[in-house]
Amino acid sequence: MASPINNDSSSLFGQLLxxxxxxIGRTDTPSAIYGYTSPHAYEKEEKRRAAVKMFRHIINFxxxxxxxxxMISYGTLWPCGCLIEQTMIEKKTFRTxxxxxxxxxxxxxxxFMGPTIYVWIRLAGVMWPRTDIKSSLxxxxxxxxxxxxxxxxxxxxxxxxxxxxxxxQARQEVSxxxxxxxxxxxxxxxxxxxxxxxFVPARNQVVFTSFFSMCWTTFLAYVKFLQLHPTVDVDHxxxxxxxxEM
Numbered sequence: 025m026a027s028p029i030n031n032d033s034s035s036l037f038g039q040l041l042x043x044x045x046x047x048i049g050r051t052d053t054p055s056a057i058y059g060y061t062s063p064h065a066y067e068k069e070e071k072r073r074a075a076v077k078m079f080r081h082i083i084n085f086x087x088x089x090x091x092x093x094x095m096i097s098y099g100t101l102w103p104c105g106c107l108i109e110q111t112m113i114e115k116k117t118f119r120t121x122x123x124x125x126x127x128x129x130x131x132x133x134x135x136f137m138g139p140t141i142y143v144w145i146r147l148a149g150v151m152w153p154r155t156d157i158k159s160s161l162x163x164x165x166x167x168x169x170x171x172x173x174x175x176x177x178x179x180x181x182x183x184x185x186x187x188x189x190x191x192x193q194a195r196q197e198v199s200x201x202x203x204x205x206x207x208x209x210x211x212x213x214x215x216x217x218x219x220x221x222x223f224v225p226a227r228n229q230v231v232f233t234s235f236f237s238m239c240w241t242t243f244l245a246y247v248k249f250l251q252l253h254p255t256v257d258v259d260h261x262x263x264x265x266x267x268x269e270m
Contacts, residue, residue: 094142094230099134101234103127105241113246128186129241136178137237138230144171145229148221160221164214172213176205179244205247212240 085092103126110116110125144167151166152159177198184194216236224232 090227090230091139091142094234095134095138097231097234098138098141098237099130101238102133102137102241103130105129105238106245108238108242109245109249112242113249128183129245131186132179132182133237133241136182137175138234140171140175141233141237142230145226145233149226152221155222157218157222160218161214163221164217167217168210168214172209173202173206176209176244177202180205180248183248201247205244208243209240 106126106129107121110121116122148163148166152163180198180201181194184197185191189197216233220229220232
């Protein structure tokens with residue numbers, strides 16, 4: 025059985041000897057000092073500590089720069105909405121997913137939606153600092169008449185450009201699809217944001233909104249898909265591009 029030898033000079037140098045006096049390790053290594061049974065166990069623990077430390081740094085960084093919370097949330101959840109649409113509507117699988125389309129959604133969510141919704145929520149908090157129902161309704165209505173039209177138009181415009189289409193085609197995309205998408209948003213977003221502004225703490229409002237934005241993104245991806253394919257067979261029933269017109 026290996027054990028540190030304390031009655032000779034070798035222990036002064038931190039050497040670990042076996043019963044025959046052969047040096048098999050050191051008593052001054054981290055694994056010996058902290059009681060690990062092997063260097064492998066020590067290395068595993070060090071990797072775990074490094075991962076925890078890095079995670080804490082990320083949390084502290086996002087707490088310091090709160091805008092990153094929304095950017096990361098939107099950059100992650102928007103491509104998820106795109107994948108949901110591809111799975112449910114286009115009947116694609118992992119092998120046939122359009123990953124470039126997901127990347128475009130992620131870039132738009134990270135660089136546009138995250139920062140703009142963060143600025144809007146901060147501005148709304150200054151304009152209506154209270155969290156009662158009346159103030160929440162004012163925020164939701166103002167968002168629907170000011171922010172949402174800009175966000176929907178920007179989505180249609182920039183996503184079309186990122187697909188490699190021309191400026192004229194991007195403008196036509198907005199002209200053709202904006203009204204249908206906005207009519208749905210008029211009902212959807214006031215309900216979401218009234219709950220958000222009334223009951224969710226300010227520090228978590230962007231994250232809360234980003235989750236429901238994933239559902240909204242799934243709808244937008246659906247509208248975008250219909251624009252690219254005027255008629256599509258889903259469960260053997262033809263769906264017209266003007267399905268939103270009541």
